[in-house]
Amino acid sequence: MKTKISLLALIAFSITFSILSCKKSNTTKKDKELTAIEKLTEGNKRFLDEKTVHPHQNKQSILANQDGQKPFAVIITCSDSRVSPEIVFDQGIGDLFVIRNAGNLISDIDMGSIEYAIEHLDTRLIVVLGHTECGAVKAYINDKDGAYKKHFNHIDNIVETISQEKEEIDADKTTPKATNYLGAIDANIKHSTKLIQDNPIVKEHKIQIVSMRYDVHTGKVVQL
Ligand SMILES: [Zn+2]
Numbered sequence: 595m596k597t598k599i600s601l602l603a604l605i606a607f608s609i610t611f612s613i614l615s616c617k618k619s620n621t622t623k624k625d626k627e628l629t630a631i632e633k634l635t636e637g638n639k640r641f642l643d644e645k646t647v648h649p650h651q652n653k654q655s656i657l658a659n660q661d662g663q664k665p666f667a668v669i670i671t672c673s674d675s676r677v678s679p680e681i682v683f684d685q686g687i688g689d690l691f692v693i694r695n696a697g698n699l700i701s702d703i704d705m706g707s708i709e710y711a712i713e714h715l716d717t718r719l720i721v722v723l724g725h726t727e728c729g730a731v732k733a734y735i736n737d738k739d740g741a742y743k744k745h746f747n748h749i750d751n752i753v754e755t756i757s758q759e760k761e762e763i764d765a766d767k768t769t770p771k772a773t774n775y776l777g778a779i780d781a782n783i784k785h786s787t788k789l790i791q792d793n794p795i796v797k798e799h800k801i802q803i804v805s806m807r808y809d810v811h812t813g814k815v816v817q818l
Contacts, residue, residue, distance in 0.1 A: 625649065630666045630719035631804060637684035638815045650686025659688035667691070668711045670786060671723040672698045672730065676810045679723065683815070691717055696752050697730030697782065698722060700789045709795045720790055720801055723815070724783035725808040731756060731779050759785045780818055783807060 628636060640646050650658075668691045669679040679685070679692050691711045693704050700708075711717040724731075733749070734756040761781035787805045790796055796803070805818040 631802070633666060633685070633689075634683045634721065634806075634815070635817075638682055638813075640684045641682055642813050646684045648684065648686060650689055652686075655687040663688050663691075663715060665689055665691040665711065665715055665717050667719040667721055668693065668708055668717050669721045669723055670694075670698050670700065670704065670708070670790075671721075671808075672696060672725055672728055674725060674728065674810075677723065677725045677808050682808060682813060691715060696749075697728065697756060698724050698786055699730075699752065699755050699782075700786045701755075705789070705793060708790060708793070712795055712799050712801060718799070718801055720796070720803045721806055722783050722786045722790065722803070723806045723808055724779055724786075725810055726776065726779065727810050728775075728779050728782070731782050732775060735775065735778055756782060761785045761788075780805075780807065783818060 625633065666689060669683075670693045671677055671679055673694045673696045679690050683690070691707075693707050695701075695704065708720060711720075730752050733753050737753060759782065761784055764781065783805045787803055790803055806815050807818055808815050
């Protein structure tokens with residue numbers, strides 16, 4: 595009887611192991627065949643479908659990247675706690691080179707980080723990932739009276755930067771006030787995209803640049 599139970603347990607274990615191994619190898623093989631942008635869109639689809647595989651989030655990946663990294667994409671995104679690239683794109687260690695600040699803006703330091711990824715890490719895709727309900731853009735829309743300036747703090751630098759951007763000003767002017775967040779948010783994403791497109795190193799290496807917006811209500815990423 596004992597032998598029979600052990601045998602059944604062994605069979606069950608073998609079947610489970612085979613399924614898991616198969617799933618793992620298929621994922622790895624398929625992942626290698628995808629382009630950089632497809633890896634992101636497929637990852638977001640898994641995230642939305644609650645079928646995340648959490649790739650490269652293990653000891654093996656730590657060891658594989660310990661002597662160097664080769665991220666397949668640079669992601670410039672907002673510091674907003676709801677927009678975590680590795681989570682919403684279902685990626686792991688060594689996959690994404692992430693640059694974050696409130697409002698996904700591009701300062702000289704951010705541009706330096708982008709250039710580093712291109713020249714030293716051989717990354718060939720740059721994504722500007724903005725998001726709905728962005729507090730930085732809302733602050734620009736709602737605080738034209740200079741409320742932030744009164745505090746003499748650094749938040750003003752963020753609002754001031756957005757308020758100097760032509761695309762955002764145009765979106766703000768042309769859309770009704772109550773509904774213009776999305777227009778201004780997209781304009782802000784496109785503004786950062788344009789700044790990157792104009793970078794000589796980006797041009798020289800013919801880097802692919804993509805604008806995306808994450809929806810904090812649904813978890814979905816769309817390409818603009
Ligand atoms: Zn934001």
